[in-house]
Amino acid sequence: MSDTPRYGVRVERDDEGWRAVITGPDGKEALERRFEGEEEARLYASTVEQHLGWLSEARFRQYYRL
Numbered sequence: 001m002s003d004t005p006r007y008g009v010r011v012e013r014d015d016e017g018w019r020a021v022i023t024g025p026d027g028k029e030a031l032e033r034r035f036e037g038e039e040e041a042r043l044y045a046s047t048v049e050q051h052l053g054w055l056s057e058a059r060f061r062q063y064y065r066l
Contacts, residue, residue, distance in 0.1 A: 007060060009048040011041045020045045022064060030066050 005025035012019055017034060018041040024030040035041040051060055060066075 006057070007052055007066075009045045009052070011038070011045045013038070020048070022048060022066070024066070031064055 005027070007025060007030070008023045010021050010023065012021065017036060018038050019032055019034050020041045021029050021033075022031040033041075033044060035044065048064075051063065055063060
């Protein structure tokens with residue numbers, strides 16, 4: 001397994017509701033998307049995780065406009 005920093009995604013709840021956050025290789029938030037419910041946020045995060053596995057980093061950045 002590589003120790004190279006890479007993009008990631010997490011789901012969290014805050015005062016405004018649910019959000020999915022894509023983090024960059026530096027660990028900082030690169031993109032946030034808000035959702036009304038947990039299920040929608042987790043589905044989106046699951047899709048992002050699949051894309052992280054399937055796409056090159058360059059294509060991932062292009063797809064998510066990072």
